[in-house]
Amino acid sequence: MALGGDRLRRRRLRREHINQLLPNALTMLGLCAGLTAIRFALEDSWNIAIFLVAGAALMDTLDGRIARLMGGPTEFGGQLDSLVDGIAFGVAPVFMIYIWSLQNAGGIGWSIALLYPVCCVLRLARFNVSSAGTSTPMWATSFFSGVPAPAGAGLLLLPLIIFAETNWDWLQSPWLTGPWSLMVAILMISRIPTWSFKRLRVPSKFVTVAMAGIAFLAAAMFTEPRLTLAGIIISYVLTIPFSIRTYRRLKVTED
Template sequence: MNRPPVFRKPMFRPAGAPRRSRRPHPRLKGLSINHLLPNVLTVLALCSGLTAIRFAMQDRWEPAVIAIVIAAILDALDGRIARLLNGQSKFGAELDSLSDVISFGVAPAVMMYLWGLNNAGSLGWIAAMAYAVCCALRLARFNSRLGIVDLPPWAFNYFTGVPAPAGAGLVLLPMIVGFEAGPSLAGHPIITVPWTLMTGVLMVSTLPTFSFKGMRVPAHLVVPALAGVGLLAALLVSQPWWTLSGVGIAYLASLPFSVAQFRKLQRAAQIMQEPIAEPEAEAAKAAAEAGKPAAGPH
C-alpha cells in the first residue's frame, strides 16, 4: 500500500540544483541622540526667532530682543555640540541656515520695521526688505560653498562678511539703545534707515571678520578672562541694554582691526610662498638698480 510522503518538500537540496538567493530584510536605522541633539537646538532657535516676531506684533520690544539673543546663543551651541558629539550632517547644516534666515534675517527686519522704520514710509520697508534679502544671500552663499574651503588655511579664524547672528545684533542696536536713551532719537528714520542698509551690506560683503572660534587664551590670561566673563554676566543682569549696546559697539569697532590683521597675515603668507632667489640673481638685481653691470663668475 502506497503511503503519502511525510514531507511535501525535500529536506535536502539535490546535488547540482541551483541555490535560491535570499534577499536580506531591510532594517530601519534610527538617528542617535548625538545626531538629533544639534537639530533640536536648531529648531529651538527657530522657535525663539518666531517668538520674537510675535512679541514685536504685540509691541513688547524688550522680550523680542531677548528672544533674538536666546536664538543667537542656541545657534552658537548647536554647531559646537555637533562637532563635539560627531553629529554633523548635511541635513543639519541646511536646517541651521534656514533657521538663521528666520531668526536673524526676517525677525529683526520685522522688528525694526514695526519699531521705527515704518515712520519712513516706503523707504523704511525697502530698508527692511534689503536687510532680510542680504541675510538670505549671505546664507545662500555659505550653503553653496558647503565642503569648499572659502578662506586659506591660515585664515581659519575669520569669517567672510559679518555673520548672521552678529548682523541681527547690529541691526537691532538702535532699538537696544532706545530702551535707555529713548526711541525719539534712536528710532528716527534718519538713523534707522541708513543703519539697516549698512548692516545688510556688511553681511554680504567680503570683509574678513573675526570668528573668535579658533581664538586661544594664553595660560597667564585664563583667570582674568574668566573674571571678565563673570563681570560681563553681572553687567547683563544689572544693566542688560547698556551692556548689549557696548558689546555691539565693541564688535563694530573690531572690524577695522580684523581687516588689518587679515592683511598682515596675507602679506606674511605671500612672503613665505615666494621662492628663495639665487645669490647671482640678487646681485644682478642690485647692480641693475644701481646702474652698474653685474659681475659675472670668474
C-alpha cells in the same frame, strides 16, 4: 558573536542619533525664539523681543560647538542652521525695526526692510557654497567674509536696544534707521574679513582671566542687560578694523 556585534552597532547608532539630536534641538530653539520675537514686537514688548533674538544668537553659538564636541556637525544640521539663521536673524530683527520705525517711511521704509533679509539670505548662501567648496588656508578659517547673520541682527537692532534703555525719540526716526539698516545689509554681503569667534581658542595661561571676564559679563547682563548688550555690539564693531588689518597681514605672510 554576531548577535553581540549587532547589539553593539545598534547602541552606537542610537548614540549617534542622540548626538545629532541635541545640536539640532538647540537650533530649533533658536528658530522658536526668533519667531516669538516677532509676536512680542507686534505687542510693542521690545525688551522681550530683543532678548529673544539675543537668545537665538546664543543658541546659534552653542549648537555648532556642541555638534563639534559630539562627533562633528552633519550636513542636515548645517543646512538646518542656515535656514534658521535666515529667519531668526534675517526676518525677525528687520520685522522689529519695521514695526518700531521704518513703517513711518511708507513704501521706502518697506523697500529698505526687504533689502536686509535679502542680503542676509545671500550672505548665508555664499557661506554655504564657500564651506562646501575648495579648502581654505588654516589661518583663513578664523575669519568670516562679511558680517555674519547673528552679528548683523545685533547691529540692526542697536538703535532699538539703546532706545529701550534711554527712550531717546530721535533714535526712532526712519532718517536714522533707514540708512543704518542699509549699511548693515551691505556689511553682511561685503567681503570685509571679520573674526570668527566660534573658532576662538583661549591660551591656557589666560583661561583664568577669560573665566573671570565671562563671570563679569554674566553679572553685567543680569544687572544692566540692555547696556551690556549694546556694549557687546559696539565692541564687536570696534574689532572690525583690527580683523581687517590682521587678515591682510596674514595674507601677505602667506604670499
